[in-house]
Amino acid sequence: MKTQLQKARAGVVTPEMHTAAEGEPISAEDLCSLIARGRAVLPKNAVHDFASIKAIGEGLKTKVNANLGTSGECADMAAEEKKLAAALRAGADSIMDLSTGGDLDQLRWMFLKKSPVMLGTVPIYGLAAKMLRHGRPMHDITPEELFREIELQCSQGVDYITVHCGITTQSVQRLEHFKRIMPCVSRGGSMHMQWIRANGQENPLYQDFDALLDIAEKYDVTLSLGDGFRPGCIEDSLDGAQVEELMILAELAGRAFERGVQVMIEGPGHVPLNEIKTQIQLQKKLCRNAPFYILGPLPTDIAAGYDHITSAIGGAVAGAAGADFLCYVTPAEHLALPAEDDVYQGVMAARIAGHIADLSKGLPGSADKDRKMAHCRQTLDWEGMIKSALDPDLVRSRMQIAEDGRTCSMCGKLCAVKTSEETQALQAES
Amino acid sequence: MKTQLQKARAGVVTPEMHTAAEGEPISAEDLCSLIARGRAVLPKNAVHDFASIKAIGEGLKTKVNANLGTSGECADMAAEEKKLAAALRAGADSIMDLSTGGDLDQLRWMFLKKSPVMLGTVPIYGLAAKMLRHGRPMHDITPEELFREIELQCSQGVDYITVHCGITTQSVQRLEHFKRIMPCVSRGGSMHMQWIRANGQENPLYQDFDALLDIAEKYDVTLSLGDGFRPGCIEDSLDGAQVEELMILAELAGRAFERGVQVMIEGPGHVPLNEIKTQIQLQKKLCRNAPFYILGPLPTDIAAGYDHITSAIGGAVAGAAGADFLCYVTPAEHLALPAEDDVYQGVMAARIAGHIADLSKGLPGSADKDRKMAHCRQTLDWEGMIKSALDPDLVRSRMQIAEDGRTCSMCGKLCAVKTSEETQALQAES
Numbered sequence: 001m002k003t004q005l006q007k008a009r010a011g012v013v014t015p016e017m018h019t020a021a022e023g024e025p026i027s028a029e030d031l032c033s034l035i036a037r038g039r040a041v042l043p044k045n046a047v048h049d050f051a052s053i054k055a056i057g058e059g060l061k062t063k064v065n066a067n068l069g070t071s072g073e074c075a076d077m078a079a080e081e082k083k084l085a086a087a088l089r090a091g092a093d094s095i096m097d098l099s100t101g102g103d104l105d106q107l108r109w110m111f112l113k114k115s116p117v118m119l120g121t122v123p124i125y126g127l128a129a130k131m132l133r134h135g136r137p138m139h140d141i142t143p144e145e146l147f148r149e150i151e152l153q154c155s156q157g158v159d160y161i162t163v164h165c166g167i168t169t170q171s172v173q174r175l176e177h178f179k180r181i182m183p184c185v186s187r188g189g190s191m192h193m194q195w196i197r198a199n200g201q202e203n204p205l206y207q208d209f210d211a212l213l214d215i216a217e218k219y220d221v222t223l224s225l226g227d228g229f230r231p232g233c234i235e236d237s238l239d240g241a242q243v244e245e246l247m248i249l250a251e252l253a254g255r256a257f258e259r260g261v262q263v264m265i266e267g268p269g270h271v272p273l274n275e276i277k278t279q280i281q282l283q284k285k286l287c288r289n290a291p292f293y294i295l296g297p298l299p300t301d302i303a304a305g306y307d308h309i310t311s312a313i314g315g316a317v318a319g320a321a322g323a324d325f326l327c328y329v330t331p332a333e334h335l336a337l338p339a340e341d342d343v344y345q346g347v348m349a350a351r352i353a354g355h356i357a358d359l360s361k362g363l364p365g366s367a368d369k370d371r372k373m374a375h376c377r378q379t380l381d382w383e384g385m386i387k388s389a390l391d392p393d394l395v396r397s398r399m400q401i402a403e404d405g406r407t408c409s410m411c412g413k414l415c416a417v418k419t420s421e422e423t424q425a426l427q428a429e430s
Numbered sequence: 431m432k433t434q435l436q437k438a439r440a441g442v443v444t445p446e447m448h449t450a451a452e453g454e455p456i457s458a459e460d461l462c463s464l465i466a467r468g469r470a471v472l473p474k475n476a477v478h479d480f481a482s483i484k485a486i487g488e489g490l491k492t493k494v495n496a497n498l499g500t501s502g503e504c505a506d507m508a509a510e511e512k513k514l515a516a517a518l519r520a521g522a523d524s525i526m527d528l529s530t531g532g533d534l535d536q537l538r539w540m541f542l543k544k545s546p547v548m549l550g551t552v553p554i555y556g557l558a559a560k561m562l563r564h565g566r567p568m569h570d571i572t573p574e575e576l577f578r579e580i581e582l583q584c585s586q587g588v589d590y591i592t593v594h595c596g597i598t599t600q601s602v603q604r605l606e607h608f609k610r611i612m613p614c615v616s617r618g619g620s621m622h623m624q625w626i627r628a629n630g631q632e633n634p635l636y637q638d639f640d641a642l643l644d645i646a647e648k649y650d651v652t653l654s655l656g657d658g659f660r661p662g663c664i665e666d667s668l669d670g671a672q673v674e675e676l677m678i679l680a681e682l683a684g685r686a687f688e689r690g691v692q693v694m695i696e697g698p699g700h701v702p703l704n705e706i707k708t709q710i711q712l713q714k715k716l717c718r719n720a721p722f723y724i725l726g727p728l729p730t731d732i733a734a735g736y737d738h739i740t741s742a743i744g745g746a747v748a749g750a751a752g753a754d755f756l757c758y759v760t761p762a763e764h765l766a767l768p769a770e771d772d773v774y775q776g777v778m779a780a781r782i783a784g785h786i787a788d789l790s791k792g793l794p795g796s797a798d799k800d801r802k803m804a805h806c807r808q809t810l811d812w813e814g815m816i817k818s819a820l821d822p823d824l825v826r827s828r829m830q831i832a833e834d835g836r837t838c839s840m841c842g843k844l845c846a847v848k849t850s851e852e853t854q855a856l857q858a859e860s
Contacts, residue, residue, distance in 0.1 A: 129844070185846050234804075272789050302820045310782055373732050415617075426627055
């Protein structure tokens, strides 16, 4: 038995499951049962040791991932270390290294060593960066090179990988039948599509899915089945290309599950608010409740510069409907590679969305901090308010308390809580 | 006929209705019909001239209000002018002057003169500030003083006023039967509650509601029936005090409507995500589809410092469910009086929420800009993207375009749109 899934199926509650169940509203035994049924995953590479082991899926707190990494235009190791620190300070549960510029291996090692949380990658990005450097077109990648890159990254200790196995001859054909405004906005997806068309062959990740499962099983790497045809604008949401790909991912998720390989599904993208619940329900039903890892969704296309807010709106609604894992979106989305503060703001916005989703689902214990905050507000206990806040440092730095220590500068002496309190006193007298 | 409602009922399509229908997906005639049925309001004081006249309600774009004004601790006219400019730059449809510090009349005149959008106030704030200044307790206010202050502000040109008519002997009693964590978080609400308890008399605004209607009719001031018992934490949402008050407001809204006085209802507050739709439906049903003006809702209590995001999440969902008018919440909420940048961020977040709600409801034309943005993204038309954005200046300042003018720094040469485009070219060749 190599994977957490295989162990869970055999009824073995692993030390990792015990660690992951800490801080969750369920026991390690319940987590084991969820993993055994494919409803939760515990991304942890067998060769990667890290402190903050967490699980993702049904009955668990909504988790948040921060995408970090260089691009060809911005490749600075020190900047990545700072961004990593910002993501962790903001409370990210997972980091993805999406680097495509600079020394990719060195960057990956840095993340593997310095991050106390799970690390994900998109192996084809590393390969594409190498092709670019050698002046070779993307469609020259051989299947052997692709699997070799995946095995390399898995052997280094990456905990989960995004693989665009659903970009196939069939889904590419389906794409042609639907008039999209934006055919493909996924970097990995567009590379695979180009490969298929240029070579007239099937996507190796689909064709040789068993080879992928061999690698994933060997290192217990969780497969995150990527959505290369995720809608890139709200009008393209829930079209044939997207649904076709989702059905392919559902088939492959079933095969991974049978093999004992942990698997989650990636999801949209740009989706109008009124379609988010349908998106989640469709994924959950087709994929037999495999954990859903979503990017966004963004319920409008026009809010560039504020897409952490747009995404928090979509993410809260999606999480309430059952999405398990939120990939953050930063204020830099659609504009530039995120800087340190973008990373911090992005994680915070996604954490707010995840927490609101947990409250909405009635996740046991999720309202404890909110209840504490309400009591502190009612008793004008400023220090307690700071401690109950999602971001105590920010609250401490911005809170303006009057000299009497009884009111804040927002309402001053006309504080409703104070007035109500005085009324209680009046009544007690009478 | 004095009010827009009276004119609408008589089938008169006023010049104000024509102006307000511009930029809306409905005609002035349709707007007239909505106003006549009490499903929309057109807040415009008969003695107040301003450029940007807008209506609020069913079938119209979701509108956004920015609360401005001083507090006893921060009273600076110049700062208020700057905040006004920031709110307008960010696209606010309405301003409320909630000043309680400094020269209140002078402040109100400034807002009335300099704001091209509708102005709302909470008359009891001004009165409370005067009482404080004279060292008189709040419950010493006489009914005459209260009505005199309301008439004063209406005569000056205020377009809508928040009046806490639903804080009555009955709703205060109901409050006692429900154990709330935070009995009353509304400033106006807490003052009326204190008044009722200290004097053992009924709220004059409820008792003499007809006197209020006289004033409102005279100047065509829209009544915004305030929710003094709005939940101040998510656990207090949808309790007896809140629903009791809402039923009282529904009765009074009916009386105002019969009288020909325009009326809208104010709503929560702190509400968990899964209760927002119920809140909106309950208000719409009880109040016979009177426009709903909401503060938040905030679906978590712990995100102080980020409550513009929290509120955008709640506001988008509420708007999609039928809320018509979003009162912004700024990043300073629960912490301090908002500063200039807080105002800007607050309006922007609320506008995003409103737009997402409009898209979700399928409001005709609401997706035009999103579609344009998507086309510009697909053609890598950076200038077009800037123009289609909600905040073009911010996008222009943050967008990092590579030297070739074909990619941005986020994905660099590995741009999915570019790769897809090359694939199209490959296919065209073959």
